[in-house]
Amino acid sequence: MKTLTKTWVAALAATILLSTSTTPAAAGDLKDASEIVNRTNAAQYYAGKDGRALVRMKIVDGKGRSQRRQFAVLRRDVTDGGDQNYLVVFDQPADVRNTTFLVKKHAKKDDDRWLYLPGLDLVKRIAASDERTSFVGTHFFYEDISGRHPDEDKHQLVETTDTEYVVKSTPKSTNGVEFAYYTLWINKKTFLPSKIEYVNAQGKVYRRIETAKVDTLQGFPTITRLKVSDLESGGYTLSDVSDVKYDLGIPDDIFVETSLRNPPQKWLR
Amino acid sequence: MNPTTQRTRQCSSRVRGPLGCRAAAPLVLAVLLPASVVFAQTEPAAAPAAEQSLEAEAEGPVDAAKSAESPEEVAGDVEPLDDSEDEDWGEFDEWQKEEGAGSGSGAKAFAFELGGFVEALTAPRVVRSNASADEFVANEARFRLNLDATHEIASARFRGDVFADAVARRIWFDIRDASIFVRGGNWFNARVGRQVLTWGTGDFLFLNDLFPKDFNSFFIGRADEYLKAPSNSVITTFTVKKVGLDLVWTPIFEPDRFIDGERLSFFDPQAGEIIGDRSPDTPIDPLLPSQRLRNGTVHGRLYGTVGAYELAAYGYLGYWLQPRAIDLAAGRLTYARLAVYGASVRGPLLGGLFNVEAAFYDSFEDWEGTDPTIPNSQFRGLVGYERELFPKFQMGLQYYLEYTFKYDALIRESFWPQFEPNEFRHLLTLRLTQLLVMDRLELSLFLFFSPDELDTYIRPRITYKIIDPLAIIVGANLMFGRDDYTFFGQLKENTNVYARLRYSF
Numbered sequence: 001m002k003t004l005t006k007t008w009v010a011a012l013a014a015t016i017l018l019s020t021s022t023t024p025a026a027a028g029d030l031k032d033a034s035e036i037v038n039r040t041n042a043a044q045y046y047a048g049k050d051g052r053a054l055v056r057m058k059i060v061d062g063k064g065r066s067q068r069r070q071f072a073v074l075r076r077d078v079t080d081g082g083d084q085n086y087l088v089v090f091d092q093p094a095d096v097r098n099t100t101f102l103v104k105k106h107a108k109k110d111d112d113r114w115l116y117l118p119g120l121d122l123v124k125r126i127a128a129s130d131e132r133t134s135f136v137g138t139h140f141f142y143e144d145i146s147g148r149h150p151d152e153d154k155h156q157l158v159e160t161t162d163t164e165y166v167v168k169s170t171p172k173s174t175n176g177v178e179f180a181y182y183t184l185w186i187n188k189k190t191f192l193p194s195k196i197e198y199v200n201a202q203g204k205v206y207r208r209i210e211t212a213k214v215d216t217l218q219g220f221p222t223i224t225r226l227k228v229s230d231l232e233s234g235g236y237t238l239s240d241v242s243d244v245k246y247d248l249g250i251p252d253d254i255f256v257e258t259s260l261r262n263p264p265q266k267w268l269r
Numbered sequence: 270m271n272p273t274t275q276r277t278r279q280c281s282s283r284v285r286g287p288l289g290c291r292a293a294a295p296l297v298l299a300v301l302l303p304a305s306v307v308f309a310q311t312e313p314a315a316a317p318a319a320e321q322s323l324e325a326e327a328e329g330p331v332d333a334a335k336s337a338e339s340p341e342e343v344a345g346d347v348e349p350l351d352d353s354e355d356e357d358w359g360e361f362d363e364w365q366k367e368e369g370a371g372s373g374s375g376a377k378a379f380a381f382e383l384g385g386f387v388e389a390l391t392a393p394r395v396v397r398s399n400a401s402a403d404e405f406v407a408n409e410a411r412f413r414l415n416l417d418a419t420h421e422i423a424s425a426r427f428r429g430d431v432f433a434d435a436v437a438r439r440i441w442f443d444i445r446d447a448s449i450f451v452r453g454g455n456w457f458n459a460r461v462g463r464q465v466l467t468w469g470t471g472d473f474l475f476l477n478d479l480f481p482k483d484f485n486s487f488f489i490g491r492a493d494e495y496l497k498a499p500s501n502s503v504i505t506t507f508t509v510k511k512v513g514l515d516l517v518w519t520p521i522f523e524p525d526r527f528i529d530g531e532r533l534s535f536f537d538p539q540a541g542e543i544i545g546d547r548s549p550d551t552p553i554d555p556l557l558p559s560q561r562l563r564n565g566t567v568h569g570r571l572y573g574t575v576g577a578y579e580l581a582a583y584g585y586l587g588y589w590l591q592p593r594a595i596d597l598a599a600g601r602l603t604y605a606r607l608a609v610y611g612a613s614v615r616g617p618l619l620g621g622l623f624n625v626e627a628a629f630y631d632s633f634e635d636w637e638g639t640d641p642t643i644p645n646s647q648f649r650g651l652v653g654y655e656r657e658l659f660p661k662f663q664m665g666l667q668y669y670l671e672y673t674f675k676y677d678a679l680i681r682e683s684f685w686p687q688f689e690p691n692e693f694r695h696l697l698t699l700r701l702t703q704l705l706v707m708d709r710l711e712l713s714l715f716l717f718f719s720p721d722e723l724d725t726y727i728r729p730r731i732t733y734k735i736i737d738p739l740a741i742i743v744g745a746n747l748m749f750g751r752d753d754y755t756f757f758g759q760l761k762e763n764t765n766v767y768a769r770l771r772y773s774f
Binding site: 056058059061065067068093094095097098104110112117119120121122123125126127128129130132133134136137138139212213225227235238240251253254256257258262264265266269 | 455468620707
């Protein structure tokens with residue numbers, strides 16, 4: 001069923017792409033902003049049924065001091081576009097090496113999260129937290145990493161250019177969000193955002209996420225280089241994704257407590 | 270020092286005399302501090318370059334797929350969509366250059382990793398102690414070596430500390446982990462060797478976790494991980510459809526590294542006062558069970574999840590981890606036999622997490638409670654709740670109860686009934702944690718308070734990651750109590766403040 005849907009989406013996408021290339025910004029363009037954002041969500045966070053990647057981040061603060069983060073991620077979709085499981089194994093910085101992180105992401109309720117502290121051999125469950133706070137000390141938010149649910153915002157198609165859809169997304173509830181709205185520049189072919197700008201209540205852009213590199217890997221356009229900037233402090237974080245593999249056939253039963261203690265090397269390497 | 274005490278067993282070398290380890294901690298601090306200055310100065314040097322690239326970008330962000338003009342590229346399976354070596358993104362290339370070519374360490378069949386840290390700790394007492402001679406509870410310089418050799422089906426791990434301890438005036442070698450892990454498919458794995466083991470749902474409260482703890486480390490400002498002591502054990506894990514079974518066997522009983530008076534003072538009911546290393550009765554030197562196969566300990570845990578809720582059942586057969594029994598013939602403290610059965614639940618509640626855990630401590634050598642040389646059976650219960658109150662501000666609350674069975678018999682037969690804990694001992698804990706400055710600064714407070722014993726233990730701590738490998742930690746261990754004989758009250762003369770500097774590699 002899932003495969004069927006995917007094939008259908010791919011076929012549709014191909015049709016659209018073909019038509020787009022001949023007549024830019026013509027009849028083939030999508031008109032429904034929600035549809036575009038749903039596609040973006042799928043392209044950005046649900047490529048393949050599962051995946052593995054090595055992520056390196058460089059955090060530069062407003063004073064130019066830099067730090068590193070490096071971790072491997074395993075992902076498996078429970079339902080396409082819905083629940084997902086993540087296992088994250090940290091390698092850098094040195095003081096958190098071998099710390100692991102298990103996330104059961106739920107589309108409709110709070111995620112379940114566990115953190116393993118190797119020194120204590122402690123599996124710590126982590127309470128639900130504000131999704132719009134720093135992810136492991138980077139300028140990324142948790143929500144940037146695992147995805148913001150499209151239903152949380154109202155989407156409005158502002159502009160359709162030759163190559164991009166420009167969508168303005170306004171939160172349905174201002175609870176727990178620091179932005180008034182954000183604007184996405186979405187590539188018409190890949191449905192990946194090339195840029196996202198967050199605007200505060202004063203109408204000022206204070207935060208920007210930019211795509212620096214997209215690679216097509218196993219047929220999936222994948223953002224491999226990303227930069228997030230905090231325009232108020234001047235700090236930013238660069239993210240580089242490598243060793244990406246999709247559809248490895250990662251079984252669901254590795255997303256359990258045992259894997260926190262002893263990460264499944266078979267899928268990590 | 271008697272060679273049978275805990276610490277002597279873990280040590281294979283000692284340095285006494287004029288050299289003195291006292292010099293070691295300040296020495297390491299002296300080396301580390303200039304190093305931190307160097308780091309603070311060199312890192313910002315990267316700033317101008319970063320700013321330049323920021324300016325470059327301001328001209329216009331890159332369209333990710335600008336160069337991907339042909340539809341085939343998108344639909345195609347192999348061709349890269351966009352490999353624009355865009356000048357605007359020079360910062361990425363520079364970064365790659367900094368770290369050397371070849372970003373991924375992915376496709377290796379075998380990996381070897383080395384790491385560790387160097388750390389200095391100093392912790393002076395801030396109250397007058399009649400019982401202990403030393404003004405410091407800790408003054409040490411530590412070197413930690415971590416080695417990992419990983420393979421798909423097996424891996425080896427080593428965690429070893431060597432530290433110069435100015436309080437005990439000696440060098441310690443403490444191997445915290447030397448173990449081999451074997452994976453037998455998805456349903457079975459095992460780890461054999463020296464290792465630290467933990468389970469249960471409590472926060473600094475252990476009900477069903479009968480693995481050895483190091484209470485000395487806990488009260489003197491060492492890192493949290495040192496609360497757990499290693500044991501030589503075998504753990505096997507069986508997993509069937511998300512239900513796990515852990516079985517642990519420790520062939521030679523490994524007790525707690527308990528407070529024995531040498532470093533930290535405690536209340537001795539026989540003396541009727543707090544005693545420390547000034548007393549001839551310290552360090553406490555309990556009689557250990559003989560090293561026979563039947564004296565080993567067995568731990569079990571069956572666990573699984575139902576929706577978002579984690580359920581677990583626990584069992585233990587071994588000894589009390591502290592020398593709470595008395596061998597009258599030998600005139601020494603010893604370890605009584607103990608079986609523990611328990612269960613726990615943990616899951617989300619009202620935007621936070623709750624946990625409930627219970628354990629029955631079956632002190633089966635004296636079920637009637639009439640033998641004053643053996644501790645009575647107990648019920649231990651815990652309810653906890655934690656949630657994020659504000660962004661990056663976490664709060665945790667716990668209520669813990671210890672109920673002693675056959676309390677009347679205990680009081681009737683006890684050698685010192687006036688010092689026995691209450692039939693119901695209550696304990697409340699509060700944890701507050703605030704992360705600031707992009708998670709580099711952590712303010713944390715952990716508080717224990719017993720409303721029936723009227724004693725408290727407060728652990729404030731500030732952790733600041735100065736620059737990635739270097740962190741400074743300052744904190745305090747504040748123990749107060751109305752009486753000298755209660756759980757935390759007896760530790761009041763050990764109240765200390767501490768500073769730690771750690772360089773990780």
